[in-house]
Amino acid sequence: MNAPNAADRLARADADVKVVRTACPHDCPDTCGMLVTVKDGVAVKIQGDPSMPFSEGTLCTKVSHYLERSYAPDRLLHPLRRSGPKGAGEFRRVSWDEALDEIAARLKALAASPEGAESILPLNYAGTMGMVQYSSMDRRFFHRLGASLLDRTLCSSAGKAGLKATLGASVGMDPERFSEARLIILWGANPIVSNLHLWPRVLEAKRRGAKVIAIDPYRSLSAEKCTEHVAPLPGTDGALALGLMHVLVAEDLIDRDYIARCTLGFGEFAERLQQYTPEWAARICGLRVEEVVQLARDYGSAKPAAIRLNYGMQRHAGGGIAARTIACLPALTGAWRDAAGGILLSTADFYDFDHAALERPDLLAGRTPRVINHAAIGEALTGAQPPVRAVIVYNNNPVAVCPDAEKVVAGFKREDLFCVVMDSFLTDTADYADIVLPATTQLEHYDVHKSYGHLYVLANNPAIAPVGEALPNSEVFRRLAARMGYDESCFRDSDEDICRAALGSASPRMQGIAWEVVKESGWQRLRVDERFAPFADGGFPTPSGKCEFYSAWLRDQGFDPLPFFNPPAESAASSPELARQYPLAFLSPPARNFLNSSFANLKRFRDQEGEPHLEMHRDDADARGIAGGDRVRVFNERGSYTLRARVNDKPRRGVVVAPSVWWRKFSPDGRNANSVTSQRTADLGGGATFYDCLVEVEKA
Numbered sequence: 206m207n208a209p210n211a212a213d214r215l216a217r218a219d220a221d222v223k224v225v226r227t228a229c230p231h232d233c234p235d236t237c238g239m240l241v242t243v244k245d246g247v248a249v250k251i252q253g254d255p256s257m258p259f260s261e262g263t264l265c266t267k268v269s270h271y272l273e274r275s276y277a278p279d280r281l282l283h284p285l286r287r288s289g290p291k292g293a294g295e296f297r298r299v300s301w302d303e304a305l306d307e308i309a310a311r312l313k314a315l316a317a318s319p320e321g322a323e324s325i326l327p328l329n330y331a332g333t334m335g336m337v338q339y340s341s342m343d344r345r346f347f348h349r350l351g352a353s354l355l356d357r358t359l360c361s362s363a364g365k366a367g368l369k370a371t372l373g374a375s376v377g378m379d380p381e382r383f384s385e386a387r388l389i390i391l392w393g394a395n396p397i398v399s400n401l402h403l404w405p406r407v408l409e410a411k412r413r414g415a416k417v418i419a420i421d422p423y424r425s426l427s428a429e430k431c432t433e434h435v436a437p438l439p440g441t442d443g444a445l446a447l448g449l450m451h452v453l454v455a456e457d458l459i460d461r462d463y464i465a466r467c468t469l470g471f472g473e474f475a476e477r478l479q480q481y482t483p484e485w486a487a488r489i490c491g492l493r494v495e496e497v498v499q500l501a502r503d504y505g506s507a508k509p510a511a512i513r514l515n516y517g518m519q520r521h522a523g524g525g526i527a528a529r530t531i532a533c534l535p536a537l538t539g540a541w542r543d544a545a546g547g548i549l550l551s552t553a554d555f556y557d558f559d560h561a562a563l564e565r566p567d568l569l570a571g572r573t574p575r576v577i578n579h580a581a582i583g584e585a586l587t588g589a590q591p592p593v594r595a596v597i598v599y600n601n602n603p604v605a606v607c608p609d610a611e612k613v614v615a616g617f618k619r620e621d622l623f624c625v626v627m628d629s630f631l632t633d634t635a636d637y638a639d640i641v642l643p644a645t646t647q648l649e650h651y652d653v654h655k656s657y658g659h660l661y662v663l664a665n666n667p668a669i670a671p672v673g674e675a676l677p678n679s680e681v682f683r684r685l686a687a688r689m690g691y692d693e694s695c696f697r698d699s700d701e702d703i704c705r706a707a708l709g710s711a712s713p714r715m716q717g718i719a720w721e722v723v724k725e726s727g728w729q730r731l732r733v734d735e736r737f738a739p740f741a742d743g744g745f746p747t748p749s750g751k752c753e754f755y756s757a758w759l760r761d762q763g764f765d766p767l768p769f770f771n772p773p774a775e776s777a778a779s780s781p782e783l784a785r786q787y788p789l790a791f792l793s794p795p796a797r798n799f800l801n802s803s804f805a806n807l808k809r810f811r812d813q814e815g816e817p818h819l820e821m822h823r824d825d826a827d828a829r830g831i832a833g834g835d836r837v838r839v840f841n842e843r844g845s846y847t848l849r850a851r852v853n854d855k856p857r858r859g860v861v862v863a864p865s866v867w868w869r870k871f872s873p874d875g876r877n878a879n880s881v882t883s884q885r886t887a888d889l890g891g892g893a894t895f896y897d898c899l900v901e902v903e904k905a
């Protein structure tokens with residue numbers, strides 16, 4: 206049990222005041238523990254739970270104002286029915302019964318039609334990452350219905366598949382050990398913005414003398430504060446890793462004992478590496494040869510060395526193989542031997558939550574519905590056969606966040622598409638809905654959370670009653686299931702039943718972690734050592750149990766079983782013709798004051814971000830007659846949008862950066878970064894390739 210903490214002290218001090226243990230629901234590796242103070246049924250204060258070891262009582266700039274989100278003046282309070290043209294955002298109030306009766310009738314009719322239930326598509330992602338509201342009653346409902354399945358590829362699936370090839374699963378080093386590392390590489394990672402609670406650990410390591418190196422085409426807020434910044438061309442990280450490994454082997458900076466005991470395929474791999482000289486890597490990456498060699502020597506000689514890889518680098522056509530290649534590094538040098546060494550992209554697969562109990566895929570009863578890729582939803586909504594006739598959108602704002610937005614909008618505009626959007630706000634997507642259903646925020650429902658950036662299970666207790674007539678996703682699907690006549694008992698589970706089911710696995714790491722306990726304490730660490738060094742002696746979750754330089758899993762899918770360089774689809778080297786027309790690489794990474802498109806509707810956060818802006822290198826701006834403060838138009842064959850130029854030399858030459866994701870309706874010309882991004886998918890996992898995107902920029 207956790208020691209008595211601020212929650213208990215506060216509660217004792219004032220008997221009328223209740224302090225509720227909650228968890229941050231957002232799609233962020235930090236999954237913070239939070240305390241919400243409630244007075245007379247109103248949440249009056251939100252703070253980090255000081256007892257929670259990873260987030261240590263601090264919240265980010267966004268979630269420290271979460272109460273403003275829950276009580277926002279533009280919260281949706283009632284179900285709505287469309288009264289104007291699609292996209293106009295004109296609605297009239299209806300009752301829950303009216304809304305749900307109509308949805309059930311439409312779904313029943315589609316399921317009974319010749320096209321069947323596959324004409325229905327759930328569109329949901331990670332607006333909340335709690336198991337109850339993200340993947341439980343909803344999945345059961347759609348499995349029972351036999352709807353099309355959604356492949357959720359918007360964020361991490363290429364990198365996940367890359368890790369699976371090399372390490373066996375989405376597993377990595379414990380972020381709490383970063384403070385003890387002697388060298389830290391922030392590889393396509395900007396923790397000050399997107400992984401805030403790792404940052405104090407990076408600073409602590411730096412204070413103790415560690416070198417901290419950022420690898421990023423953009424001098425991000427974090428890169429600015431590192432000891433060194435290496436800025437490769439976007440999408441060339443795999444080549445950089447191969448060049449580093451060439452030097453490590455050539456200069457014998459490798460751990461032969463670890464390699465012999467804990468890795469597979471070193472002989473063939475070492476032979477392959479011979480061709481990837483530092484000269485070759487430097488040419489591909491647009492770096493100096495000395496930069497590559499020095500980085501290899503730094504990495505090979507500092508012990509322990511920790512790599513924080515983030516998902517930015519895998520949003521490219523070659524992103525999956527790149528992540529797989531980079532993940533080979535710590536096994537080559539034996540960095541895994543130490544708890545403060547290794548690589549961290551995700552910790553998600555250390556959690557053995559019972560997903561089958563949550564999602565009940567058995568309700569498909571042998572049916573195998575088609576699978577639709579979330580990253581190519583524009584294509585699916587405009588061209589799939591048989592057509593998609595109905596979409597149920599929740600935890601997702603596809604019109605703002607999916608690539609090739611003009612195609613996405615064309616899909617959502619279809620008069621014959623029945624569209625339901627469940628959200629707390631009238632998003633860019635909700636404007637196209639036939640029926641809008643008001644959703645609870647994290648203060649108003651139960652949930653249980655894992656994390657992809659630490660090793661704790663967290664509970665979320667409801668702090669306040671739902672605002673207006675809002676309902677949790679789970680309750681909406683419970684009520685819809687009843688209307689559809691689904692009588693399996695799982696459709697009557699309460700939210701707490703679902704939390705219990707999530708934690709029901711018998712796996713050793715889940716021992717002693719039970720809903721009744723975590724609900725009281727707010728958090729519990731997985732059953733792993735305090736100084737968790739997961740692969741100190743191998744034991745990787747791969748088929749061989751070793752770190753796989755040679756992957757039979759990739760070979761069986763028709764890929765090269767050894768690491769290789771898979772170039773981006775849009776770059777001067779890989780598509781010179783295209784690059785002559787559109788010479789600038791366009792990156793649209795997370796804005797500090799938004800969480801994907803969440804929070805971007807609230808004035809406080811928009812004010813903090815200023816306005817949609819494009820950061821440019823002076824040479825690129827000069828060549829186009831652009832000065833800081835000018836309105837500029839970013840365009841390519843897919844679309845265009847306008848924003849304000851900031852000439853600051855933070856992106857490397859040839860790269861432009863537009864912090865995202867702004868809502869279209871809060872942008873100058875009603876469009877955003879995704880007007881230019883593409884639906885092309887990555888080499889592995891069907892992943893989205895938001896940052897593999899060439900554009901031209903001109904003065905507007």
Ligand SMILES: Nc1nc2c(c(=O)[nH]1)N[C@H]1C(S)=C(S)[C@@H](COP(=O)(O)OP(=O)(O)OC[C@H]3O[C@@H](n4cnc5c(=O)[nH]c(N)nc54)[C@H](O)[C@@H]3O)O[C@H]1N2
Binds near residue numbers: 797
């Ligand atoms: N404040 C805030 N926090 C967030 C989010 C947010 O929107 N706002 N989003 C959350 C989500 S959904 C996710 S997935 C996570 C992680 O989100 P990520 O998208 O990984 O974001 P960052 O960690 O900011 O890393 C992005 C960095 O990668 C760089 N980059 C882009 N392309 C390349 C490349 O080819 N090579 C290299 N080396 N670097 C490249 C960008 O310039 C940027 O600085 O963050 C989460 N946290």
Ligand SMILES: Nc1nc2c(c(=O)[nH]1)N[C@H]1C(S)=C(S)[C@@H](COP(=O)(O)OP(=O)(O)OC[C@H]3O[C@@H](n4cnc5c(=O)[nH]c(N)nc54)[C@H](O)[C@@H]3O)O[C@H]1N2
Binds near residue numbers: 802878
């Ligand atoms: N150009 C560009 N596009 C990107 C990215 C980028 O870096 N650049 N990043 C990509 C990445 S990494 C990701 S993860 C995706 C994220 O894409 P999404 O998962 O769609 O994330 P959000 O934009 O935050 O939208 C989530 C929506 O869910 C709603 N929501 C939150 N909680 C609940 C709930 O309990 N119930 C219901 N019904 N709704 C809820 C929120 O109000 C919000 O409108 O975007 C991707 N798109």
Ligand SMILES: [Mo]
Binds near residue numbers: 359360361
């Ligand atoms: Mo993401």
